[in-house]
Amino acid sequence: MTETKKIRILCVDDHPLVRDGIAFALQLQKDMELVGEATTGEEAVQEFKKLLPDITLMDLQMPGMNGITAIEAIRAHSPKAKIVVLTTYSGDVQASRAFRAGASGYLLKSMLRTELIGTIRDVHMGRKRIPPEIAASLAEHLSVDDLSQREIEVLRSVSSGNSNKIVADDLSITEDTVKGHMRNIMTKLGANDRTHAVLIAIKRGFLEG
Structure with a gap:
């Protein structure tokens, strides 16, 4: 029997505890493997180019290059790259910027335990994944002018x-x-x-x- 091809994942976050938690969760999944980690936006872009993962998990708030800029750089290099944002911020502005930059999924860190694996599978299959409260906030402010x-x-x-x-x-x-x-x-x-x-x-x- 041929082994199912695993979803190759790059994890980008400057907090070791978050990376360790994600690494542990992925170890338990037979169809996923963590192929690399990065702690800054610059590292994320370098590691992406080197590894070409199926899914990149991207923190937004990092020292130096932030997650939005890293997403833009990765998508400029590889327009079909699938990126899931990890963030503590539930505000619609960050979500809107992330999706404009090319993110396919958006995950609050408080939801990692329950939503991480399903989100990775959905995004890998070509679906977008947005938590209901973020989607509601985006819809509520859709027609509102952005601040300059x-x-x-x-x-x-x-x-x-x-x-x-x-x-x-x-x-x-x-x-x-x-x-x-x-x-x-x-x-x-x-x-x-x-x-x-x-x-x-x-x-x-x-x-x-």
Whole structure:
């Protein structure tokens, strides 16, 4: 009897405990094998080119090159690459960016124990896999305008407790421009005030908490 070809998996995460947990889970599956590991986005791209795995499990938050940039680089090299995002963030913004970059699956780390193996099999078979709460959040914000890069910079400065004057000085713009950006931000996010805007931006993934 011929042995079934195993799904070859590359795991990218900067936390050893996460990699160890995934390695252990994959050991128990007869149709899967872990062929490589990486701890940074740069390493991920190098290992992908070397190993050409069937599935890449990609953390989003890593030192240096982040997961989104690594996904873009891998897909530029191999447009059919199948990549499953691993993240602690349930915000729709990160998910949206990941899928735009070319991810096929999205998995919260809190779901690894129950969803990892099924997600790998689904994505390997050509399906997309999105947790229901992420899908709902993506659908809810589908028609909402994204924040511009400048608006995110303004909000990041505001989140540090800075006044409009300090924000303006930091970004070399006028206070009136800062006020205009904040009005736009609050409208786009449906926020009541500055603090509310920061909280929504963190929840949705525009800012890191």
